[in-house]
Amino acid sequence: MTALIDHAQQVWDIPGGIHPAEHKELSNQLPIQPAPLPARLIMPLSQHLGAPAEPCVSVGERVLKGQLLATANGLVSVPVHAPTSGTISAIGPQPFPHVSGLPAPAIVLDSDGLEQWITLQPCPDYRHLEATELLEKIRQAGISGLGGAGFPTAVKLTARAQQKIHTLIINGTECEPYITADDLLMREKAEALISGIDILVQLIHPDAVLIGIEDNKPEAIAAVRAALSERSYSLKVFPTKYPSGGEKQLIQILTGHEVPSGGLPADIGMLCQNVGTCVAIHDAVVLGRPLISRITTLTGTALARPMNVEALLGTPVSELLEFAGLDRKQLSRLLMGGPMMGFTLPSLDVPLIKTSNCLLAASRTELPAPAPALPCIRCGDCAEACPVSLLPQQLHFFALGQQHEQLKAHHLFDCIECGACAYVCPSSIPLVQYYRAAKSEIRELEHKHLKAEQSRQRFEQRQERLRREDERKEAERQARAEKSARAKAAQAEVGNNPAAPSNNADRLKRLKIEASMTQVALKKAEKQLAIHASSELQSQVDELRIAAEAAQQALNAEQGKAATAAPPASTPVTDDSALKKAKIDAAMLRAQLRKLEKLETPSAEQAAERQQLAAQLEAAEQRLASLQSQAPAAEKPAESSELSPLKRAKIELAMRRAELKKAEKALSDDSVLAALRNALTEAEHALHAAENASGKPAPELVRTDKQPVDEATRALKTELAFARADLRKLERDESSDAAVLAAARQRLAQAEQQLEAHIGN
Numbered sequence: 001m002t003a004l005i006d007h008a009q010q011v012w013d014i015p016g017g018i019h020p021a022e023h024k025e026l027s028n029q030l031p032i033q034p035a036p037l038p039a040r041l042i043m044p045l046s047q048h049l050g051a052p053a054e055p056c057v058s059v060g061e062r063v064l065k066g067q068l069l070a071t072a073n074g075l076v077s078v079p080v081h082a083p084t085s086g087t088i089s090a091i092g093p094q095p096f097p098h099v100s101g102l103p104a105p106a107i108v109l110d111s112d113g114l115e116q117w118i119t120l121q122p123c124p125d126y127r128h129l130e131a132t133e134l135l136e137k138i139r140q141a142g143i144s145g146l147g148g149a150g151f152p153t154a155v156k157l158t159a160r161a162q163q164k165i166h167t168l169i170i171n172g173t174e175c176e177p178y179i180t181a182d183d184l185l186m187r188e189k190a191e192a193l194i195s196g197i198d199i200l201v202q203l204i205h206p207d208a209v210l211i212g213i214e215d216n217k218p219e220a221i222a223a224v225r226a227a228l229s230e231r232s233y234s235l236k237v238f239p240t241k242y243p244s245g246g247e248k249q250l251i252q253i254l255t256g257h258e259v260p261s262g263g264l265p266a267d268i269g270m271l272c273q274n275v276g277t278c279v280a281i282h283d284a285v286v287l288g289r290p291l292i293s294r295i296t297t298l299t300g301t302a303l304a305r306p307m308n309v310e311a312l313l314g315t316p317v318s319e320l321l322e323f324a325g326l327d328r329k330q331l332s333r334l335l336m337g338g339p340m341m342g343f344t345l346p347s348l349d350v351p352l353i354k355t356s357n358c359l360l361a362a363s364r365t366e367l368p369a370p371a372p373a374l375p376c377i378r379c380g381d382c383a384e385a386c387p388v389s390l391l392p393q394q395l396h397f398f399a400l401g402q403q404h405e406q407l408k409a410h411h412l413f414d415c416i417e418c419g420a421c422a423y424v425c426p427s428s429i430p431l432v433q434y435y436r437a438a439k440s441e442i443r444e445l446e447h448k449h450l451k452a453e454q455s456r457q458r459f460e461q462r463q464e465r466l467r468r469e470d471e472r473k474e475a476e477r478q479a480r481a482e483k484s485a486r487a488k489a490a491q492a493e494v495g496n497n498p499a500a501p502s503n504n505a506d507r508l509k510r511l512k513i514e515a516s517m518t519q520v521a522l523k524k525a526e527k528q529l530a531i532h533a534s535s536e537l538q539s540q541v542d543e544l545r546i547a548a549e550a551a552q553q554a555l556n557a558e559q560g561k562a563a564t565a566a567p568p569a570s571t572p573v574t575d576d577s578a579l580k581k582a583k584i585d586a587a588m589l590r591a592q593l594r595k596l597e598k599l600e601t602p603s604a605e606q607a608a609e610r611q612q613l614a615a616q617l618e619a620a621e622q623r624l625a626s627l628q629s630q631a632p633a634a635e636k637p638a639e640s641s642e643l644s645p646l647k648r649a650k651i652e653l654a655m656r657r658a659e660l661k662k663a664e665k666a667l668s669d670d671s672v673l674a675a676l677r678n679a680l681t682e683a684e685h686a687l688h689a690a691e692n693a694s695g696k697p698a699p700e701l702v703r704t705d706k707q708p709v710d711e712a713t714r715a716l717k718t719e720l721a722f723a724r725a726d727l728r729k730l731e732r733d734e735s736s737d738a739a740v741l742a743a744a745r746q747r748l749a750q751a752e753q754q755l756e757a758h759i760g761n
Contacts, residue, residue: 011238012256014249016387018242018420020177020340022216027299027306028180032188034310036323037111041314042094042351043069043080044106048144049151050076055107061088064118066290069107072139078152079142081290082109083312085116097317097336097353101346109314120288131203134285141284142291147171147182147274148247150355153281156271157203166269168206169254170197170278172213172220173245176338179358181295182275184308186213186220189279190227196278197233199285204271209233210254214240242340243418247272249387261414276357296352298324300361302331311352318348321361332364339367340419374427382421382431388414392421392431399438404445407438511555512588516595518548519606523599531725545605552609559616579627586620593617597655601666604675607659611679614652649690653683716758720751 046052053070057063063082070080089110096104126134139154170193174182186193197209213221215237225235236254243249248259251270259265265272276294283289292313299306304325311320317334335342336350337358360367382392390411398406415435422431522544529537596602596610660676727744730736 010256011236012253014241014244014252014387015389016385016420017244018385018423019240020242020423022240023178023299024180024183024216026178026301027297027308028183030305030307032184032295032308032310035312035315035320037084037113037115038312038315038319039111040089040316041083041086041109041111041312042106042316043083043109043314044094044096044104044351044353045070045080046104047080047150047313047353047355048078049149050074050078050155052105053077053080055091057088057091057107059088059091062086062112063088063109064116066118066120066292068290069109076152076155078144078154079140079290080107081142081292083292083314084109084111085114086111095347095349095351097345097350097356099343099346106351122286122288124286126199126285127202134199134203137285138281141280141289143277143280143284144291144354145274146276146280146294146354147245147357148355153273153277156273157200164269165204165266165271166207167255167271168197168200168204168209169251169265169270169272170209170211170275171245171247171250171272172211172217172224172275173250174217175214175240175242175245176340177242178299178360179297179338180299181297181308181357183217183220185279185295186217186275187223190220190223192279192282193224193275194227194229194231194233195286196280196282198231199281200273200278206271211235212250212254213237214244216240243387243416243420246387246416246418248416261411291354294352294354294356296320296356297358298361299358301363301366302327302361313354314351316348317345317350317352317359320352320359321348324361326361330363331361333360333362333367335360335362335367340423341417370430371428373429376427376429379426381424381426385420385424387418387420388416390415395438396429396431396434399434402438402441404438404442407442412438412442508555508558509588511551511558512592515548515551515555516592518544518551519595522548526601530721531729545603549605552605556612579624582620582624582627586617586624589613589617589620601663602659602672604672607672607675607679644694646687646690646694649683649687653680653687656680656683712758713755716751716755720748720755723748723751 051074054073055070057069065085067082069082072079086109090108093103094106135154143153144150238253252258280291293310295310297308334345336345376393417432419432525541525544529541593613656679660680663676727748730741730744
C-alpha cells in the first residue's frame with residue numbers, strides 16, 4: 001500500500017445533512033463498564049440480515065460459554081453462541097427488539113454463574129493462513145456488522161464485484177446523537193481495532209486503508225493515531241455532520257467518489273467495515289472467541305448513571321437499565337438506537353442483540369411527543385437536508401397515492417432513512433415512516449409478482465413436459481401401428497404361400513382372438529344398454545356389433561381356407577405335428593362354441609355363429625378322427641372319446657331349448673325368438689334322424705307350445721326392469737338425495753303393481 005498517515009489529506013463534503021444537538025457528553029465521561037451477569041439470557045435466532053439460525057441444542061442440555069447454540073441456515077446467515085455457561089430452558093417464541101412488538105424464535109439460557117468457557121482455539125500467528133481459512137473463522141464466530149443493519153461479515157467480504165477491492169474504509173464516524181459506543185471502543189481497544197484491520201488487509205489486499213473519524217472525538221483520534229505505529233493506513237478526520245456515518249456518505253467524504261444509484265461500494269472497488277466489527281474479527285481470529293458480547297451505550301436523562309457497558313448478548317434490556325439507574329417515573333420513551341434512526345421498544349423484556357448499539361431512556365422533556373402533522377407547504381427544507389439529493393416532498397406525495405412506479409423512478413430505495421428530512425420539516429410530517437411503509441409495500445408486491453412469475457414458469461414447464469410426453473406416446477403409437485401394419489402385410493404375404501402352414505395358423509389364432517375380444521366388448525356394451533338405454537349407448541352397441549360381425553366373417557373366411565387346405569381323409573398322414581394341430585383346432589373350436597353357449601341372451605347373429613361353429617367343430621372332429629385312424633396303433637387312444645351322433649343330437653336339442661327359454665325370459669325381439677324356434681325345430685328333426693339311424697325305438701316327443709309375450713306385458717316388464725336398475729344405482733351412490741330415492745322406490749312399486757294387475761287380467 002502506498003498511502004501514508006496524513007491527517008491533513010483532502011476530504012470532501014456531502015450534500016445536505018444537519019447538525020442536531022449531540023448529547024454525547026452524557027455517556028462518554030466514564031470508561032466502559034462490565035455489565036452484571038444476568039440470571040437468564042434470551043438468544044434470538046435472527047440477530048442479523050438474512051435467514052435465522054437453526055438450533056443445534058435441546059431443552060435441558062447444559063452448555064459452556066462460547067458453545068455453538070444454532071448453526072447458520074444458508075449462505076446469508078450467521079451462527080449463535082452461548083454468552084455464558086448454563087442450561088437450555090426453552091426454545092421458542094420470545095420477546096424481540098423490533099418495532100412490530102411481535103415475538104421471534106429464540107433460545108433461552110439459564111446461567112449457572114460459573115462462566116465456564118469451551119476450549120478456545122486462538123491463532124495469534126494468522127498470517128500463514130489462507131484467505132478461505134480466515135473467512136471460515138470469521139463465519140463460524142457469528143460476526144455480523146455491529147454498526148448498522150447487521151449484514152453477515154463473511155458474506156460482505158466475499159461479495160465482490162468483478163474488479164479488485166482497492167480501498168478498505170473503516171467507519172469510526174458514529175454521527176448520530178447520544179451514541180458513544182464506537183467512541184469508547186476506539187479509545188480503549190485501539191490495538192485490537194488495528195489488529196482487526198490487519199486481518200482484513202490480509203484477506204482482501206487493498207491498495208489503501210482509510211480510517212474515517214469525525215472531529216468531535218479527539219480522545220478516539222489520539223488513541224487510533226498512537227496504535228497505527230508504522231502501518232501505512234490513512235487516518236482521516238473531518239467535520240461533524242449528520243449523517244456522515246452512512247456507508248455511501250462516508251465513501252464520498254473520504255474519496256470524493258459516489259456509489260451508483262442502486263449499487264454497492266464493491267461496484268467501485270471499495271469495502272466498508274465498522275470499527276466494532278474490526279474488533280470482533282480480532283477477537284475471533286487472534287483470541288478464538290465467538291461474538292457473544294458488545295459495547296452498548298446506556299444514555300438518556302431518565303438514567304442516573306449514563307455510561308457504556310460491555311454486555312452479554314441476550315441480556316434483558318430491563319437489567320441493563322436498572323444497572324444504569326433507571327427512573328421509571330421520568331421514562332417517557334425507550335429507544336433502541338439513536339433519536340434519528342432508532343425505534344421505540346415495545347417492552348423492557350426484550351434482549352440485547354448484535355445490532356443494539358444504544359439504549360436511549362428519554363424523558364418527556366428530552367424527547368417530547370411529535371407535533372401533529374400539517375399539510376406540506378413546499379418549503380424545500382427537506383430537499384436541502386437530504387444527503388442523497390432526493391426530493392422528499394415528492395416522494396411523500398407519491399407514497400400517499402401509492403404510486404409505486406413513480407417512487408421507484410424517483411429513487412425511493414436510495415433513501416437511507418436517516419430522518420434528516422423529517423427533522424427539518426416545519427409541518428412535522430413523519431416522512432421516514434411514509435418511506436418505510438412504501439418500501440415495504442413495493443417489496444411485498446415484487447415478492448408476489450416473483451411468486452406469480454415462478455408459478456407461471458412452473459405451469460409452462462409442466463405443459464411443455466406434458467406436450468413432450470404426448471408426442472412421445474404418439475410416436476410410440478405410430479411405431480406400433482407401423483409395426484402392426486408390417487406384420488399384417490407379412491402375414492398376408494405368407495398366407496398366399498401354401499408352404500407356410502405355421503404362419504396361417506398364427507393368423508387364424510390372431511383372428512380368433514380379435515373375434516373373441518370384439519364379442520366381449522359387444523356383450524359389455526349390451527349389458528350397459530340394458531341397464532340404462534340411451535342413444536349414445538345404442539350407437540356404440542351398433543358399432544361394436546358391426547365390428548364383431550366383421551371380425552367373425554374374417555375368422556370364418558380364414559377357417560374356411562384352413563379347412564380347404566386340410567388334406568383329404570383318404571390321404572395318409574403320419575406327421576405328429578399335423579395330428580397335434582388337428583387336436584388344437586378342435587379344442588379351440590370347442591372352447592369358442594362353449595363361450596357362445598354360455599350367453600344368456602344371444603342375438604340372431606350369435607345364434608347363427610354358434611351353428612356355424614358347431615358345423616366347423618364337427619368337420620374338425622372328423623378330420624381329427626381321420627388322422628387318428630391313420631396314426632400307428634400304438635398312438636391311438638385305447639377308447640374313443642368322441643360322442644355318438646345320437647348323443648350329440650340330444651345335446652344339440654337341449655342347447656337349443658335352453659337358448660329359446662333364456663331368450664323368452666329376456667323378452668328378446670320376435671326376430672330373435674323366431675330364429676331360435678327354427679333352430680329348435682331343426683335340432684328336433686336332427687334328433688329324429690339320429691334315432692332312426694341308431695336303430696333304437698324313438699322316444700315319445702312331448703312339446704308344449706308356449707304363447708308369445710304380448711306387447712303390453714313386454715312394455716310393463718321393461719319399465720319394471722328400468723325402475724329396479726335406477727333404484728339400485730341410486731342406492732349405491734352415497735350422495736343420493738333422500739327425496740330422489742323415495743321417488744325411485746315409488747316408481748318401482750307402481751311398476752310392480754301395474755305388471756301384477758295386467759297379468760291378473
